[in-house]
Amino acid sequence: MYNEILKKVTEYQATLVAVSKTKPNAVIMPIYDLGQRHFGENRVQELVDKYESLPKDIHWHMIGSLQKNKVKYIAPFIHLIHSVDSPELFETIQKEATKANRTIDVLLQVHIAREETKQGFEAREIELFLQNLTSAQSSHVHIVGLMGMATFTNDTAVVTEEFRSLKSTFDNLKGSYFQDAPRFEHISMGMSGDYEIALEEGSTMVRVGSAIFGNR
Numbered sequence: 001m002y003n004e005i006l007k008k009v010t011e012y013q014a015t016l017v018a019v020s021k022t023k024p025n026a027v028i029m030p031i032y033d034l035g036q037r038h039f040g041e042n043r044v045q046e047l048v049d050k051y052e053s054l055p056k057d058i059h060w061h062m063i064g065s066l067q068k069n070k071v072k073y074i075a076p077f078i079h080l081i082h083s084v085d086s087p088e089l090f091e092t093i094q095k096e097a098t099k100a101n102r103t104i105d106v107l108l109q110v111h112i113a114r115e116e117t118k119q120g121f122e123a124r125e126i127e128l129f130l131q132n133l134t135s136a137q138s139s140h141v142h143i144v145g146l147m148g149m150a151t152f153t154n155d156t157a158v159v160t161e162e163f164r165s166l167k168s169t170f171d172n173l174k175g176s177y178f179q180d181a182p183r184f185e186h187i188s189m190g191m192s193g194d195y196e197i198a199l200e201e202g203s204t205m206v207r208v209g210s211a212i213f214g215n216r
């Protein structure tokens, strides 16, 4: 399954993030040995344990909701945080990145699903946030794009529409706030059930777990 998914993702020149949450190192290593270097986790403790025990050339992605008091544990090594969903979390990342003497790449998570529960900024909240963000407040955080999760449904029309709305939010923000920021280039969307639709709608990064590793 991994090779088919990688082939598809590569056709779209997108990045495959293999979501290894709950999976032990013995299951992760065979995928690593195939050349996979981007892995995603959604819990800080598990992420830190895996960072410490797996090869150091892995790029670790934090994809789950992140508590402010746990940012410090991942700040020294995290490759990309997909799930920045509040100005307060952003501020904490800035603080911990500064302490760790690095610049951390992040995506702003946008609420695109019908479900109320899914985290993320509303599109208009992001505008307000960006309008008020000073360069001093973001000296150690690079916003490199957006992330979104579609409604969990078999209705492909709904999923397509939600991904399309994320792409359009991305294009609007790019035009208004990131004209001179070539690194604002990523749209992280698509999981096992919907990554093909996501790629078709402009995803640059898919987060695929169960289709690679089996059910959790």
Ligand SMILES: *Cc1c(COP(=O)(O)O)cnc(C)c1O
Residues within 6 Å of the ligand: 019, 021, 042, 063, 064, 149, 190, 191, 192, 193, 207, 208, 209, 210, 211
């Ligand atoms: C678990 C998870 C995924 C991967 O889900 P699969 O359906 O197993 O591919 C992607 N994104 C987020 C935010 C997740 O929590």
